[in-house]
Amino acid sequence: MKRRFTVLSLLLLLFTCNQISHAEKTSEALPRKALSENATESAAAIAGLRAMGPSGLQALFEAYAHEIDRHVANPLLSPTPEWQRLSLALDSVSQQKDSYLSGLYWYTDLDQARAASRAAGKPILSLRLLGKLNEEFSCANSRFFRTVLYANAEVSKVLRENFILHWHSVRPAPRVTIDFGDGRKLERTVTGNSIHYVLDSSGRPLDAFPGLYGPKAFLRGLLQIDEFFKRVKDLNAVKRAEALNEYHRAAAAAITADWLADTKETGGKIPASLLARTSAGGSPQAVEIAPLAMTKMVTEVSILRAITRDADALGAVTDEAAWTKIALRHISEAQLDERSIGLIKRQTQNLLVADGSRLTPDTRLTNLVQKLQLNIALDTVRNEYALHTQLHAWLVADPSRRDVDLLNKKVYAELFLTPKSDPWLGLFSADTYTALENGGVVR
Numbered sequence: 001m002k003r004r005f006t007v008l009s010l011l012l013l014l015f016t017c018n019q020i021s022h023a024e025k026t027s028e029a030l031p032r033k034a035l036s037e038n039a040t041e042s043a044a045a046i047a048g049l050r051a052m053g054p055s056g057l058q059a060l061f062e063a064y065a066h067e068i069d070r071h072v073a074n075p076l077l078s079p080t081p082e083w084q085r086l087s088l089a090l091d092s093v094s095q096q097k098d099s100y101l102s103g104l105y106w107y108t109d110l111d112q113a114r115a116a117s118r119a120a121g122k123p124i125l126s127l128r129l130l131g132k133l134n135e136e137f138s139c140a141n142s143r144f145f146r147t148v149l150y151a152n153a154e155v156s157k158v159l160r161e162n163f164i165l166h167w168h169s170v171r172p173a174p175r176v177t178i179d180f181g182d183g184r185k186l187e188r189t190v191t192g193n194s195i196h197y198v199l200d201s202s203g204r205p206l207d208a209f210p211g212l213y214g215p216k217a218f219l220r221g222l223l224q225i226d227e228f229f230k231r232v233k234d235l236n237a238v239k240r241a242e243a244l245n246e247y248h249r250a251a252a253a254a255i256t257a258d259w260l261a262d263t264k265e266t267g268g269k270i271p272a273s274l275l276a277r278t279s280a281g282g283s284p285q286a287v288e289i290a291p292l293a294m295t296k297m298v299t300e301v302s303i304l305r306a307i308t309r310d311a312d313a314l315g316a317v318t319d320e321a322a323w324t325k326i327a328l329r330h331i332s333e334a335q336l337d338e339r340s341i342g343l344i345k346r347q348t349q350n351l352l353v354a355d356g357s358r359l360t361p362d363t364r365l366t367n368l369v370q371k372l373q374l375n376i377a378l379d380t381v382r383n384e385y386a387l388h389t390q391l392h393a394w395l396v397a398d399p400s401r402r403d404v405d406l407l408n409k410k411v412y413a414e415l416f417l418t419p420k421s422d423p424w425l426g427l428f429s430a431d432t433y434t435a436l437e438n439g440g441v442v443r
Helices: 002-034 039-051 054-063 065-073 081-094 110-120 140-150 153-162 215-232 237-265 272-278 300-317 320-329 338-348 361-397 404-415
Strands: 124-130 164-171 175-179 185-189 195-199 205-210
Touching: 002 039, 002 054, 002 081, 039 054, 039 081, 054 065, 054 081, 065 081, 110 124, 110 164, 124 140, 124 404, 140 153, 140 215, 140 338, 153 215, 195 215, 195 404, 205 215, 205 237, 205 361, 205 404, 215 237, 237 300, 237 320, 237 361, 272 300, 300 361, 320 361, 338 361, 361 404
Parallel strands: 124 164
Antiparallel strands: 124 195, 175 185, 195 205
């Protein structure tokens, strides 16, 4: 009996060693084959690495670490055929364009992301966008995410270590080509917005970040919701719902208080309803919400109005000049790191060459980055103060709050003003005369 047990143990050991050896050979062979000049062989290897999940992307990064590091450090290196094949393999396995800078693996199947979340005990960061994240012409916000957020070394580290990543295309990104008739053409995407949802392991929304944020502001939001996820993930359903409601109420109050403080510091207009409550000085408590259990007359609508009341009042009196002053107070949160600037430099190198301008390419790059950072700061404060407050309210009281697809439908219809019912995304109306045959519509 003892001898039989020893033989079985030996067989099991040999089987395990063979499996480990096979896995090691696979992780070594697939990255090499992924860069094969044989398209069939490379496609099969890339598919194999993709099926391995994050470990497949890691194997590719480890196999070509030296070459990737060279291009990160020297963004203007001429792309060799091998580098082009490597970039294609990285982006295909990760499902994100320019992933050599981020090292992020994105699931495109939410069920797989939920399974990974349960196994790892991490929340899901689910991006909803127009177009696809692994394509050049995804919507503008998602392109900025790749440059400003995912390429950022600190942000990508937190995303990689603390979250399971997922993206889903809401609809194709509208794309336009402008032909100047003299050989010059411009290609652009028009309209469209993106949003990051943070989901628990069951796929239920915990929070959301609408549109573009500066790296530091985005990182702060990520760490805050990650800490909340860890704190409540083992609570029962009732306790978790109570904690989530309190989290969103407190967050909405804090955001509106910050907006009010910025308005006071920049000499902006303060609504009379708020002025009366803050004239005595001190830290403004902008949001005062009645308890849920007060009476049956406290409806979802009244709760939503109570949460957004002061933000709505501030939004009504904050004009473009006021937003700019507020944004300048938060310019540090929009600062780009060297990786992001390197990507911008690579993408714009042919545009920044002196063409009669007295400015050097380096000076033009500096000016471009500074202008971009101000625009990012503007987007950050607008998205956080005006849109995020509304989302916090919906996540407290709106019926769609428990279903990310329903919530996303509401976001695109009411927050981004691009409802699914409008196939033209506001770019065309049969009621508007254009003096073109069929209104310029080509089918």
